[in-house]
Amino acid sequence: MLIQPIDYRSPTAAQQFAASLHNTGFGVLTHHPLSQALVEQVYAEWLAFFKSEAKHDYTFDPDKLDGYFSTEMSETAKGSSKRDLKEFYHIYPWGRFPSQVSNAARQYYQLGAELAAELLQWVETYSPPAIQARYSMPLSEMIKDSQQTLLRVLHYPPLHGDEDASAMRAAAHGDINLLTILPAATQAGLQVIAKDGQWHDVPSDFGMLIVNIGDMLDEASQGYYPSTVHRVLNPTGAAAKQSRVSLPLFLHPRPEVVLSERHTAQSYLTERLIELGAIKK
Ligand SMILES: O=C(O)CCC(=O)C(=O)O
Numbered sequence: 001m002l003i004q005p006i007d008y009r010s011p012t013a014a015q016q017f018a019a020s021l022h023n024t025g026f027g028v029l030t031h032h033p034l035s036q037a038l039v040e041q042v043y044a045e046w047l048a049f050f051k052s053e054a055k056h057d058y059t060f061d062p063d064k065l066d067g068y069f070s071t072e073m074s075e076t077a078k079g080s081s082k083r084d085l086k087e088f089y090h091i092y093p094w095g096r097f098p099s100q101v102s103n104a105a106r107q108y109y110q111l112g113a114e115l116a117a118e119l120l121q122w123v124e125t126y127s128p129p130a131i132q133a134r135y136s137m138p139l140s141e142m143i144k145d146s147q148q149t150l151l152r153v154l155h156y157p158p159l160h161g162d163e164d165a166s167a168m169r170a171a172a173h174g175d176i177n178l179l180t181i182l183p184a185a186t187q188a189g190l191q192v193i194a195k196d197g198q199w200h201d202v203p204s205d206f207g208m209l210i211v212n213i214g215d216m217l218d219e220a221s222q223g224y225y226p227s228t229v230h231r232v233l234n235p236t237g238a239a240a241k242q243s244r245v246s247l248p249l250f251l252h253p254r255p256e257v258v259l260s261e262r263h264t265a266q267s268y269l270t271e272r273l274i275e276l277g278a279i280k281k
């Protein structure tokens, strides 16, 4: 197995976790403090929301990018020709929030951001001194009070068999942000590419927490922590008739935070969103 799950409670968890992120761009935690009951509540409430027509009242704001993105408006990964087979909702602290769901997702946002700050401390502690010296501030401070951190509630609808042959639930991509944390989804399918170019399943038993490096941390650590390409496979057999729900929290620094000699978080994000066609020049 490419990625070994790590027990969050272990005295060597921080070191093992940082090593996993360095080697693969991914780290998987068991026995972490995020409440599984809360995650399940979010999955259930939001699945019902995605199955309702109410979602269309929250169509995303094209400038601010909060709100609901339908399958027709879904992302096309860089280098891919087909839209992903997914719909999703972007939750920001300042953004619109559906009245049809409880505050569970907002609560999760808060708890997830707190845990992420601790994980960033682990990442920092085990950065080689020469890399550490180049961080413009402690990594956990980069996300402090950030209004840019994004909770994406994702729904991959059941497949009907008439999808374009090359369209995927999520085509191969890297994340733009600093760090992503992702509770195991309601279904398998997440894969990561290894250094040898082979795809591997990411361990995702229910209750595990999957963490991956985004491009901004790759940039800030000069590649010591690599942003690794991942994808979500289309299910086959009985699983194809079921929805998949997942909940990535994308940790973004405050806009003015300096990532490297070349980039602030703001300049980096703008460059990437233009590349993705999400915003215009
Ligand atoms: O749904 C998943 O398991 C992963 C989603 C993902 O990689 C993303 O939205 O960036």
Ligand SMILES: [Fe+2]
Pocket: 173, 174, 175, 230
């Ligand atoms: Fe991703």
